[in-house]
Amino acid sequence: MRSVGDIMVVGLKDGFKMFGISIMTCCAVTVCNMFMNYYLDLTAVENLVTGEYARAFYDAQLMNSKVVCSVSGGCLLATTVIMLFFYIGHYINSHGMEIGILKALGYSDIKIAKGFSVFGASVFSGCIVGYLLSFSLMPKFYELQNEEGLLPDISPNFHLPLFLWTVIAPAGFFALIAVGHSLIKLKQPCVNLLKGIARTKGKNRNVKDKKNFISDMRSSVLRSRKTLVFFIAFSSFCFGTMIQMSSSMRELSSDMMGIMIFIIGIALAFTTLYIALTAVIKSNLKNITMMRIFGYSAGECKRSVLDGYRPAAYIGFLIGSVYQYILLKIMVEIVFSEIEGIPAEFNFDFPVFFIVLLSFIIIYEGIMLIYGSGMRKIPLKQIMSE
Amino acid sequence: MITVKNLTKYYGTGDNKFKALDGVSVNINEGDFVVILGASGSGKSTFLNVISGLERPDGGNIDYDGKKLENMNERELTEFRKNNTAFIFQQYYLLPHLNVDKNVKMGAALDKNKDYKKYIEAVGLGDKIKKFPSELSGGEQQRVSIARALAKNPKVLFLDEPTGALDEKTGRQILDYIIKLHKEQGFTMIMVTHNQNIAETANKIIKMNSGKITEMHENKNIKSAYEIGW
Ligand SMILES: Nc1ncnc2c1ncn2[C@@H]1O[C@H](COP(=O)(O)OP(=O)(O)OP(=O)(O)O)[C@@H](O)[C@H]1O
Ligand SMILES: [Mg+2]
Numbered sequence: 001m002r003s004v005g006d007i008m009v010v011g012l013k014d015g016f017k018m019f020g021i022s023i024m025t026c027c028a029v030t031v032c033n034m035f036m037n038y039y040l041d042l043t044a045v046e047n048l049v050t051g052e053y054a055r056a057f058y059d060a061q062l063m064n065s066k067v068v069c070s071v072s073g074g075c076l077l078a079t080t081v082i083m084l085f086f087y088i089g090h091y092i093n094s095h096g097m098e099i100g101i102l103k104a105l106g107y108s109d110i111k112i113a114k115g116f117s118v119f120g121a122s123v124f125s126g127c128i129v130g131y132l133l134s135f136s137l138m139p140k141f142y143e144l145q146n147e148e149g150l151l152p153d154i155s156p157n158f159h160l161p162l163f164l165w166t167v168i169a170p171a172g173f174f175a176l177i178a179v180g181h182s183l184i185k186l187k188q189p190c191v192n193l194l195k196g197i198a199r200t201k202g203k204n205r206n207v208k209d210k211k212n213f214i215s216d217m218r219s220s221v222l223r224s225r226k227t228l229v230f231f232i233a234f235s236s237f238c239f240g241t242m243i244q245m246s247s248s249m250r251e252l253s254s255d256m257m258g259i260m261i262f263i264i265g266i267a268l269a270f271t272t273l274y275i276a277l278t279a280v281i282k283s284n285l286k287n288i289t290m291m292r293i294f295g296y297s298a299g300e301c302k303r304s305v306l307d308g309y310r311p312a313a314y315i316g317f318l319i320g321s322v323y324q325y326i327l328l329k330i331m332v333e334i335v336f337s338e339i340e341g342i343p344a345e346f347n348f349d350f351p352v353f354f355i356v357l358l359s360f361i362i363i364y365e366g367i368m369l370i371y372g373s374g375m376r377k378i379p380l381k382q383i384m385s386e
Numbered sequence: 387m388i389t390v391k392n393l394t395k396y397y398g399t400g401d402n403k404f405k406a407l408d409g410v411s412v413n414i415n416e417g418d419f420v421v422i423l424g425a426s427g428s429g430k431s432t433f434l435n436v437i438s439g440l441e442r443p444d445g446g447n448i449d450y451d452g453k454k455l456e457n458m459n460e461r462e463l464t465e466f467r468k469n470n471t472a473f474i475f476q477q478y479y480l481l482p483h484l485n486v487d488k489n490v491k492m493g494a495a496l497d498k499n500k501d502y503k504k505y506i507e508a509v510g511l512g513d514k515i516k517k518f519p520s521e522l523s524g525g526e527q528q529r530v531s532i533a534r535a536l537a538k539n540p541k542v543l544f545l546d547e548p549t550g551a552l553d554e555k556t557g558r559q560i561l562d563y564i565i566k567l568h569k570e571q572g573f574t575m576i577m578v579t580h581n582q583n584i585a586e587t588a589n590k591i592i593k594m595n596s597g598k599i600t601e602m603h604e605n606k607n608i609k610s611a612y613e614i615g616w
Contacts, residue, residue, distance in 0.1 A: 206516050295469070
């Protein structure tokens with residue numbers, strides 16, 4: 001937040017703090033650019049592809065590129081939009097006081113909202129890194145895609161339209177969305193922002209009494225930030241989908257594809273989980289501190305603040321497992337059915353499922369324990385010096 | 387009975403090292419109402435936080451009926467707070483997403499106290515039990531925090547400027563509630579305030595300056611919240 005004399009409400013620094021968005025867009029651009037670049041370079045040599053078998057392989061490669069690009073790109077795009085909305089809402093809530101003062105002083109919504117366009121910067125930085133990353137991976141990727149030498153040897157070329165579509169367009173698009181969404185969010189009386197009513201609006205419902213206070217607290221924490229439930233579910237969805245898919249991809253496609261999907265899965269899962277948990281802890285810091293001051297143990301605080309998300313996490317994981325199975329089954333039947341040497345049948349891999357489930361349980365519960373024990377170290381005095 | 391001996395507390399390090407508490411000793415009896423007075427920055431809050439186990443001292447002893455606070459580990463301190471203390475702050479610090487009832491339940495649950503609704507009645511909020519903090523006035527929020535503190539049946543109640551954010555009329559009313567409940571239940575009460583006049587409601591008055599106790603005396607002429615100037 002800048003000084004009142006400054007029109008820019010959100011600083012460039014805030015934009016870069018949204019590294020979650022950067023990681024997301026970096027992944028998306030890496031994958032999409034690599035496959036699209038390959039797609040474009042491949043279509044350029046279409047005339048040189050001869051022979052029925054090579055032709056089928058060529059078509060499959062094109063199809064493969066389109067599928068991977070739209071599945072991962074679309075998935076990541078949707079997530080980035082949701083994440084951006086979440087960040088903006090979060091930012092406006094946690095800076096309600098300052099924004100309220102600006103509004104009270106007579107700053108117009110649009111003047112304040114314009115500042116949010118710097119979120120486009122975090123998108124841009126992610127895109128540009130992803131773009132460069134994809135080019136550094138491309139030579140190896142091209143080589144592996146054509147391991148059997150069925151297609152003419154091609155090397156990566158630069159395509160200007162692709163650069164515009166994967167780097168410039170997203171940055172501009174997200175800057176616009178950020179301004180638009182913040183305009184909607186800012187449209188409320190400044191007293192609400194000042195008093196923090198905006199933060200609690202629609203979230204404070206009287207619900208039935210639970211059997212103990214910890215359960216009451218747990219359900220109120222869940223209700224107060226519903227997007228976070230989605231994030232945590234999405235995080236484990238990514239973990240479940242991508243890790244299991246990567247194992248299948250190593251057999252179906254190449255090691256490289258498998259490893260790439262594995263890395264994207266891990267990056268997505270941990271980034272979203274980190275963002276969600278940090279937000280949960282941050283927005284509940286005062287409450288946790290107050291509970292600790294009154295004599296609730298760190299374990300009880302953890303149970304009331306974090307444990308409510310467990311069902312969402314496990315459901316996300318299960319949905320992800322089913323989703324990747326269906327997706328791969330469809331892909332195998334459409335893309336690979338015409339090529340020999342690849343099994344046209346695809347079955348659910350139970351051993352892999354159980355291994356991934358086990359590691360999921362260990363990682364998820366481990367992270368929760370780490371965050372829980374962090375609650376023991378919250379300086380209790382902090383709350384009084386704000 | 388609380389016995390505090392030679393308490394010291396430092397903030398910062400090196401050239402910035404600052405002695406916030408400088409050899410503070412005091413005895414507080416069960417059922418006492420102690421008021422701590424002093425200028426801003428004199429170390430009142432620091433003293434309160436240290437003797438209540440929210441912060442650790444750098445030297446000295448804090449003894450609660452033979453239990454030594456300075457020797458306890460984090461878990462024992464939590465257990466100690468759970469069984470003995472409650473707090474009321476200037477800024478209320480209610481849980482914003484919970485209604486009045488649940489906010490008070492937060493304190494009550496620590497004492498397994500199912501009969502906590504009477505405290506909400508006692509602070510005159512029986513008709514606002516389903517309201518959320520953002521729907522209450524400052525004075526009402528502070529009353530909720532009083533009910534929350536008392537619902538856990540504390541042996542010692544710590545208050546840091548409980549009326550600091552309130553106007554005179556509301557402040558008096560709050561003070562009156564606190565004093566009434568103190569009389570009824572007989573817990574020990576230690577209150578920090580800027581307001582000289584509030585001290586006249588206590589039976590023990592401590593004055594602090596630059597981290598030291600400069601004056602300490604019993605008050606023979608205890609007044610009610612409505613008899614003092616403000
Ligand atoms: N965390 C800290 N780090 C450094 N100095 C601190 C810290 N907390 C308090 N101090 C300093 O210790 C001194 C005593 O602070 P304390 O909060 O106890 O004062 P106080 O008497 O409660 O004042 P007030 O009436 O304004 O609340 C002050 O000079 C303050 O600047
Ligand atoms: Mg103070």
